[in-house]
Amino acid sequence: xxxxxxGLYLNETQSAPTAExxxxxxxxxxxxxxxxxLINTTHFSKRKFHNRSELSTWSRSNQWLRLEILATTETTxxxxxxxxxxxxKAQIHYEHSTFKLENGKWFYVDGKY
Numbered sequence: 001x002x003x004x005x006x007g008l009y010l011n012e013t014q015s016a017p018t019a020e021x022x023x024x025x026x027x028x029x030x031x032x033x034x035x036x037x038l039i040n041t042t043h044f045s046k047r048k049f050h051n052r053s054e055l056s057t058w059s060r061s062n063q064w065l066r067l068e069i070l071a072t073t074e075t076t077x078x079x080x081x082x083x084x085x086x087x088x089k090a091q092i093h094y095e096h097s098t099f100k101l102e103n104g105k106w107f108y109v110d111g112k113y
Contacts, residue, residue, distance in 0.1 A: 010034050015106070016041075019099035022106040023077040024067060030081070031064035043100055043107035061086045075099050 008014045009025035010032070016022035022041060029037040035056045042050055063084040071078040081093040095111040 010037050012037070012040070015104070017106075019075055019097075019101075019106050020069065020072045020077050022099060022108065023069070023079060023097060026108060027064070027067040027079075027081060030059045030062075033060050035059065041106070041108055043102070043109045046109060062091075063088075075101075 007028075009016050009021070010029055016025050026038060026041060029035070029041075033056065035052055038055055038059075039047060039050060039052060065082040065084065068080040068082070069077060070080060076096060076098055078096045079094070081095070083091050083093065085091050093113075095113055097111040098109045100107050100109050
């Protein structure tokens with residue numbers, strides 16, 4: 001099921017058709033450690049603020065449990081990401097993310113926590 005869904009986006013066979021689908025695929029990228037995908041789907045104007053090594057460490061040091069989409073618009077996604085941190089303590093990452101469609105591709109711009 002993963003390959004028929006987010007796997008298509010993570011291996012860059014297809015581009016995510018909406019901001020919500022991009023958010024779901026980025027969650028999958030965190031869960032699987034696909035850091036290149038996270039960098040490639042971050043808007044080019046914001047990539048300098050995202051350190052590949054830090055993304056990799058954070059993604060791999062947590063056990064990702066599930067994603068809950070709370071609200072969406074064409075360019076925003078509000079969500080909770082549930083995970084266990086490196087001490088196996090349950091955590092919830094809440095974020096209101098902004099996305100931008102550019103040249104037919106969606107990109108993550110930023111998020112408010």
